[in-house]
Amino acid sequence: MANLHTGTSMRQAAKAFNVPLGTLHNKIHHKHGAAVGGPKTLTSEEEDRLVSVLKKLSTWRFPVDQYVLKACSRETVVAMTDQFLHSQAMMTGARLNST
Numbered sequence: 001m002a003n004l005h006t007g008t009s010m011r012q013a014a015k016a017f018n019v020p021l022g023t024l025h026n027k028i029h030h031k032h033g034a035a036v037g038g039p040k041t042l043t044s045e046e047e048d049r050l051v052s053v054l055k056k057l058s059t060w061r062f063p064v065d066q067y068v069l070k071a072c073s074r075e076t077v078v079a080m081t082d083q084f085l086h087s088q089a090m091m092t093g094a095r096l097n098s099t
Helices: 010-016 021-028 044-059 066-098
Strands: none
Touching: 010 021, 044 066
């Protein structure tokens, strides 16, 4: 990118750094706005909760393999889903009682 500010053409920079010209063009014109990767399975809150659980397990020197990780993440998602459904039921009940 610095080379482009010094007068190097996009085509020359793409060739020099072995980057496709389209990719360089999109980068310069800010067309790479979306997050990289596929859709997330966990929300940021769920991911933070899972990280805190895993950190706590590491302080206890509890070995975490892929099966423990899957179990922890599944429990986190189930707990968050239960909490969400409970809050939705409370809101629906509150609306029904207020009418």
